[in-house]
Amino acid sequence: MPKATTAGQLSTPAVSPRLLWTALAVVAFMLLITYLVVFDQGAVSRSGMYLHELMHDGRHLLGVPCH
Amino acid sequence: MPLSDGSKALTFGALLLRGLLAGLIAGLLAGFFAYGFGEPKVDAAIAIEEAAAPAPAPDAPHEEELVSRNGQKGGLFLATGLYGAAMGGLLAVAFTLLRRRLRTPSDTRAALGLAGAALLGLVLVPYVKYPPNPPAVGDPGTINQRTISYLAIVVIGLVAVWAAVVAKRTQPTEWRQAIAAVIGFLVVVVVGYALLPNINEVPATFPPDLLWSFRLTSLGTQAVLWTTLGLAFAALLSLGRRAAAQPEREPATAA
Numbered sequence: 529m530p531k532a533t534t535a536g537q538l539s540t541p542a543v544s545p546r547l548l549w550t551a552l553a554v555v556a557f558m559l560l561i562t563y564l565v566v567f568d569q570g571a572v573s574r575s576g577m578y579l580h581e582l583m584h585d586g587r588h589l590l591g592v593p594c595h
Numbered sequence: 596m597p598l599s600d601g602s603k604a605l606t607f608g609a610l611l612l613r614g615l616l617a618g619l620i621a622g623l624l625a626g627f628f629a630y631g632f633g634e635p636k637v638d639a640a641i642a643i644e645e646a647a648a649p650a651p652a653p654d655a656p657h658e659e660e661l662v663s664r665n666g667q668k669g670g671l672f673l674a675t676g677l678y679g680a681a682m683g684g685l686l687a688v689a690f691t692l693l694r695r696r697l698r699t700p701s702d703t704r705a706a707l708g709l710a711g712a713a714l715l716g717l718v719l720v721p722y723v724k725y726p727p728n729p730p731a732v733g734d735p736g737t738i739n740q741r742t743i744s745y746l747a748i749v750v751i752g753l754v755a756v757w758a759a760v761v762a763k764r765t766q767p768t769e770w771r772q773a774i775a776a777v778i779g780f781l782v783v784v785v786v787g788y789a790l791l792p793n794i795n796e797v798p799a800t801f802p803p804d805l806l807w808s809f810r811l812t813s814l815g816t817q818a819v820l821w822t823t824l825g826l827a828f829a830a831l832l833s834l835g836r837r838a839a840a841q842p843e844r845e846p847a848t849a850a
Contacts, residue, residue, distance in 0.1 A: 539603065539604055539605050539610075539694065539702050539832060539835075539836055540604060540605065540610065540690065540691050540694040540695065541604050541605070541606060541607055541691070542604075543691075543692060543695070547607055547691070548692075550607060551607070551688045551691065551692060554611060554684060554688055555685060555688055557684075558681040558682075558684040558685045558688075559681075559685075561677055561678075561680070561681040562678060562681045562682075564677070565674050565677050565678045565681070566678070567742065576661075577661055578661060578662065581661045581662040581666075581667065581670075582662050582666060582667065582669075582670035582673065582674075583667075583670045583671070583673060583674035583677075584662070584667050584670065585629070585633070585634065585637050585667045585668060585670065585671040585674070586626070586629070586670065586671045586672075586673070586674020586675050586678065587674065588633075588637060588727065588728070588729060588730065588809075588813070589629040589633040589637070589671070589675075589727070589812065589813050589816045590674070590675065590678060590727075590813070590816060590817060590820075591718070591721070591722060591726075591727035591813050591814075591816075591817055592727070592745065593725070593728075593733070593738060593741040593742050593745050594728075594730070594733070594738075595730070595733060595735050595738060
């Protein structure tokens with residue numbers, strides 16, 4: 529049964545509502561980290577401009593508008 | 596004896612861990628690329644920036660006071676590492692939710708396809724409309740508008756990739772699928788490019804060769820990140836599958 533074998537080899541769990549909520553929380557957290565790297569001016573991280581300036585070069589080289 | 600679906604599937608946590616690890620590896624590798632090829636251009640651009648503004652306004656925050664240039668070069672790895680890990684996490688989520696909708700039996704193809712879609716939609720589409728700029732290019736007064744436009748083009752890039760897949764699936768034969776995908780992609784991109792404002796704030800005095808080489812290394816940094824992320828995620832998935840198929844593992848209980 530090649531079809532059944534293919535279905536049995538799926539590597540991801542079935543998508544349940546619980547998985548969707550977990551995934552949503554993970555996406556929100558990943559976007560927060562992305563925000564801290566590429567856009568934060570200290571308002572979220574509460575580090576003043578320190579993190580912003582620390583990651584200045586990365587922002588330029590990752591192609592994000594900087595200043 | 597056939598293995599059940601549950602014994603071969605990785606949990607979401609296991610997939611996420613692989614995505615984060617692949618992202619960290621990809622981010623650090625992109626950091627090395629950016630450090631080696633990009634930092635000389637950033638240094639040269641900052642030298643131009645400082646030569647152009649010998650007397651900054653007294654209320655303007657001075658960059659070198661907060662973090663030194665060497666600190667910023669170290670921070671480059673923090674930035675690309677964190678960014679890579681975050682992108683790896685997002686790739687793992689996309690893989691988990693979309694795997695069953697991707698019409699391929701191969702996990703490697705699915706992982707590389709998603710990473711390629713991200714490279715196209717998140718990097719290349721925004722890059723052509725709003726190419727990255729080195730220090731000394733760009734008016735600080737328009738940063739908010741430029742940031743919003745940039746986010747808009749990122750969304751349009753992802754929508755364009757999605758439109759290509761949707762258009763492809765409307766067609767019965769392979770060559771028509773390919774044409775439909777290209778048309779679907781282009782329609783969204785062209786409309787997006789036409790609607791969003793053009794931004795060109797490069798000073799006439801900025802050296803064109805420096806601008807060109809900076810933009811090329813920026814593209815290289817992002818290409819290294821997404822290529823490595825796709826390959827590393829596919830490799831870690833394959834290793835995870837092999838470990839999960841080991842007979843000494845207890846079969847997973849039915850979910």
